[in-house]
Amino acid sequence: MDSANGDVPIAATPPFGASTSAYEAWARAEVGHWRAGLLKPEGGLGRAARGVQGRINRLIPEQVHATVTSVVERMTRTILTGANLTTAAPLQGADLAERDRRALAAIDGYRKTAAVEGGVTGAGGFWMALADFPALMVIKLKLLFDLSAIYGHDAEAFAERLYLLQLFQLAFSGGGRRADLLAAIEDWDARPHPDDFAHFDWRRFQIEYRDHIDLAKLAQMIPLVGAPVGAVVNWRLTERLGETAMNGYRMRWLAR
Template sequence: MRLSDYERKAQREIERWERGESLFGQALGFAMKPVDWAFDKFVPDSVVDSLTDALTQALSSLNDASAWTMAPDDVLSAARDLEIDVDSVEDLRDVPLDELDAVAKRFTSQNTILSMLSGGGAGLGGALLLAADIPVLFTVNFRLIQQVAASYGFPLHGPEYSPLVVSIFNVAASGSREAKSDALRELSVAAAAFAHGSGYKGRKAQGTLREQMGHVPREIAKNLGAAKLGQMIPIAGAAVGAGVNYWFTDQTAQAAMMLSRALYLERKERL
């Protein structure tokens, strides 16, 4: 199916996003080099393991619909507030992209603020509350990914979608071109399945959830854990905690929007 001018423009935005890295991201990467060194040298493997387990646990909720923190009705309500009349989340796939962008942005702003407040409060408690903040941050960002994907008509129900969710998390944590390209390849598989009405089976969807994810959760945990080390500094901890949470959730929001738009566009082109 032919794309509109707005949708062609969105494709170019996605291509630029895949190739590039923001100036903020470059500056953060440079500033984080000594922190990464300190994290690798002084933080015990047990801490990294606990962060990895927290992420794995959040992703494991894909196997349990009752554990979801995102209600499809919230997405439908947001769509109807913008005068988009649909009966189901899946119906949003046939709504013009510019209207869906407006729906998704409602969820990105509210979750970014929520995670920032969580990080600031945890930062006041230093190391004691750092461990408690990580699972909350993962939960907020996991819900954000679900909400954004559903805003474009793709509710990520079931464990078969864990490769997509992991890919988006990995892009948010690393921001690397390799992670973006890997996520877009995974989305291409999903787009073909959605366009042809066949069931989506991710490229990595064999075996247990932990086997599917491989080393990715550990890398995400290390990247985020290193960034949050400054949260343990007295007085400055609240500012660092709020800032890191804001940064990570903003990265998740951008990745979720770009990748969900890519999924929407590729599916439409395949129809």
């Protein structure tokens, strides 16, 4: 992942054979490493990327912006209602090591699916690349809901869906917002939460996600290189969301 954006790849090998207490101590250190990466001040490369992003945003056809915004809006409505989402039953009786093992397997499966989908649509040029936005969004949604169940949470509950939105924002927000978003998910189970999304800033949510992926996804529309770029970008975006969700759920587990 791109360290300039505060990404920390899922690279450490979990000590699955360790005792429960030893594994949780290892996981706590991993969460600390992840938090430090998120809170690391944005470097010159990150600031330069934001400047380039701003200029590219002004050059991208409005139709592209409208398509991405529409997809994100539909995604947020799906999280709100959720009637058409199949959610697995929360996993019971497993320790953190087993949950992490299942989470890593789920992330690996979803990022492979996302890479194949990105390669296929990237090979099809501009219009196929546009079709990639909703397809990738469905993949990310399903990953979040599966991880919620793996870590023992019921995604049918409103508070859990709000938590999923917070994780999504944290994964795809700029450096200036990460500290606030991280604070919002810390001690999640010990604090009360709103009963509706009345005060959720949907517009900012959409803009931040769109701005985060525009620069990378734009290259997917370029002939000849679109397929490999689409595969790599989708892999990394899915991995980033999985890594964020995994550490967010580890934090909740360890806070207990």
